[in-house]
Amino acid sequence: MKVNKKSNPEPVNAYKILKIRKGQIIMTDIISFSPSPSIFGFGSIKQLPEVLASNNYKKLLIFTDTQIAKSGILQIVLDLLEGSIEYEIFSAVPPEPHSSDMDKQKDRLGSGYDALLSLGGGSVMDFAKAMSIIMTHEGSLGDYLGEGLVPGPVVPIVCVPTTSGTGSQSTQTTVFTIEGVKRGVSSEYIRPVFSVVDPELTIELPPMVTRNSGYDALMHACESFMARPSSQVPDRPIRYQGSNPFSRALALEAFSHIWRSYKPAIYEGKNREARIGMSIGAHMAGMAFSHSGLGLVHALASSLGGMVDAPHGICLAACTRIGLQYNFEYCEKGFAVLDGIIADIEEISSQPSGKRFLDRLQQLINDVAMPSRPSELGIGKGDAEKLMENTLVQTRRIQTNPRPLDDGLLNYIKEGI
Numbered sequence: 459m460k461v462n463k464k465s466n467p468e469p470v471n472a473y474k475i476l477k478i479r480k481g482q483i484i485m486t487d488i489i490s491f492s493p494s495p496s497i498f499g500f501g502s503i504k505q506l507p508e509v510l511a512s513n514n515y516k517k518l519l520i521f522t523d524t525q526i527a528k529s530g531i532l533q534i535v536l537d538l539l540e541g542s543i544e545y546e547i548f549s550a551v552p553p554e555p556h557s558s559d560m561d562k563q564k565d566r567l568g569s570g571y572d573a574l575l576s577l578g579g580g581s582v583m584d585f586a587k588a589m590s591i592i593m594t595h596e597g598s599l600g601d602y603l604g605e606g607l608v609p610g611p612v613v614p615i616v617c618v619p620t621t622s623g624t625g626s627q628s629t630q631t632t633v634f635t636i637e638g639v640k641r642g643v644s645s646e647y648i649r650p651v652f653s654v655v656d657p658e659l660t661i662e663l664p665p666m667v668t669r670n671s672g673y674d675a676l677m678h679a680c681e682s683f684m685a686r687p688s689s690q691v692p693d694r695p696i697r698y699q700g701s702n703p704f705s706r707a708l709a710l711e712a713f714s715h716i717w718r719s720y721k722p723a724i725y726e727g728k729n730r731e732a733r734i735g736m737s738i739g740a741h742m743a744g745m746a747f748s749h750s751g752l753g754l755v756h757a758l759a760s761s762l763g764g765m766v767d768a769p770h771g772i773c774l775a776a777c778t779r780i781g782l783q784y785n786f787e788y789c790e791k792g793f794a795v796l797d798g799i800i801a802d803i804e805e806i807s808s809q810p811s812g813k814r815f816l817d818r819l820q821q822l823i824n825d826v827a828m829p830s831r832p833s834e835l836g837i838g839k840g841d842a843e844k845l846m847e848n849t850l851v852q853t854r855r856i857q858t859n860p861r862p863l864d865d866g867l868l869n870y871i872k873e874g875i
């Protein structure tokens with residue numbers, strides 16, 4: 459329940475954000491803040507058996523993919539679990555899964571598991587969350603599409619992420635493609651019960667995976683920080699409740715870690731400091747946006763992701779210009795706050811500005827050779843209406859976008875393609 463609702467969303471006001479930092483604002487919203495417990499640090503994976511035992515789990519179903527199985531990471535985990543817990547393994551999780559990939563496994567996997575252990579990146583975590591729903595409740599995934607439609611508790615999910623990007627170990631959403639559009643199921647019932655986040659597991663990640671997943675984390679921090687204030691977001695059955703003091707603090711700290719570590723992690727994969735920075739940044743950004751929600755860049759990228767065969771991070775890069783320019787007048791001062799963090803990291807003394815933040819982001823996209831327009835992924839101006847139409851169904855993201863969506867968005871899409 460919230461009070462003091464305003465019917466007309468207003469621009470995010472960076473001055474108010476600074477006042478909050480000084481403790482001068484009286485908070486009038488009721489905010490729910492309940493992140494999943496986690497263990498973080500180099501070598502923390504060794505604590506996995508102990509944490510599983512403390513939850514009294516006796517039988518696990520482990521989800522992973524062929525890459526993780528080949529990399530040796532699966533074997534590391536199995537060696538740790540040997541003799542302490544019974545387990546079965548499903549190692550065929552596909553990248554960017556479709557709802558049918560999960561639905562067809564519903565009756566093939568066994569039963570009687572105390573928990574599902576996800577060992578992998580975003581796709582593996584999304585797969586495990588989706589399976590937890592249909593292994594517990596009747597029907598197929600499509601029955602639960604949207605927010606708050608999972609009817610009750612599911613088999614508990616434990617996450618061991620092996621990338622620094624999605625932050626799914628912290629969130630209450632699973633994302634998959636259904637009928638050609640990336641959609642999600644969001645429910646507090648599918649928030650993982652705990653995660654073990656060990657940056658050492660990311661050391662061998664290839665540069666392209668580091669780049670694509672890392673950009674996702676960067677956008678989580680950015681869009682979470684700029685999300686519509688919670689006082690202007692209607693009550694929802696999940697905690698995408700708009701920007702609030704908890705989420706903003708996490709998003710700003712996450713943004714700082716990620717900006718500092720992103721390029722070193724891509725180009726010097728064994729740089730431990732950079733891997734730690736990316737892991738903690740992605741984890742904090744997941745905690746932030748799972749309590750605030752995201753915005754238009756994610757809505758557009760989800761739409762684009764259903765139209766082209768490209769990773770989520772690539773789609774985000776291609777949609778960044780359109781999404782942030784559409785939001786610019788609502789976010790200029792907030793963008794300047796983020797530009798100030800960059801200036802601090804890069805020791806630049808000039809006055810921070812919102813415009814310069816957008817320029818820096820485009821420069822970063824160019825530097826790491828990601829697409830900066832949907833046309834670079836094969837989308838033409840004739841696809842603008844479809845891109846818009848598939849964006850409008852992303853209500854999870856649109857409800858927390860700083861600027862309400864109007865017909866003017868189509869022009870931004872046409873120009874940005």
Ligand SMILES: [Fe+2]
Binds near residue numbers: 678770
């Ligand atoms: Fe994302």
